Amino acid sequence: MKKKTIDHTDLLVLTLLSGEDMYGYQIITELSRRSDHTFDMKEGTLYPVLHGLWKSGAVECYEAEAPTGRKRKYYHLTRKGRDALKVEQEEWRTYARGVEAVLSTAPALG
Amino acid sequence: MKKKTIDHTDLLVLTLLSGEDMYGYQIITELSRRSDHTFDMKEGTLYPVLHGLWKSGAVECYEAEAPTGRKRKYYHLTRKGRDALKVEQEEWRTYARGVEAVLSTAPALG
């Protein structure tokens, strides 16, 4: 049984944060929604990613209270994070182009 | 420094083999050529992949002599391998569509 992982987690998270500040739980639900339920990122995946992005300076973090009274940790994309996102997007396009190029050289499947 | 791995190795290898039987070294050079040098698959990656595909019945293997007199191990895609390829291709398309969907929801980068 082949394992299916999400990969490109940084790209996806940075992309979401480029639109607006978000908190962890929201990132998971938004990612699922915007990908038409293709991506179901696990908390065990997301939080380490978020902490890594913070450590590298790609995001800043602040706490805020939800209308419900709950604490949330919002993440904000920094200038550095925006630059990183550009790089990641370019890498993704190159990668996807490469795969499509290889697929296009093969005969159609019966 | 972020590490760049190829991923989707099975998809790429099966795709190449769907066109013609190939031997290991050839797969590496062809993959590089057809992807416009995007993919430089390492031998330490390819050979285990090939052996795994053989173990799962996706490919058959036979030895043949090159014009130079050298021995080569050719791999041939089986019916089972072709089915696996269809699945892998479909999964790739779903995945790529998902990523593009997420990217498209973000504002353009300055």
Place this chain on the structure above:
DNA sequence: ATAATATACATAGAGTGCCGAGGTATGTCA
């Protein structure tokens, strides 16, 4: 001649990255 490079196969160990499983805690609704 011989050294370097390309061809051709292979494996072991390291490193990375994602997930499963578990934990903590609060708010909402039946």
Place this chain on the structure above:
DNA sequence: TGACATACCTCGGCACTCTATGTATATTAT
């Protein structure tokens, strides 16, 4: 009051790819 959604987190395992290394032969350059 008990279930469920929200909201955060960590640890250990596992899968995957690469680095490094090894073997061996053929070709090309010096």
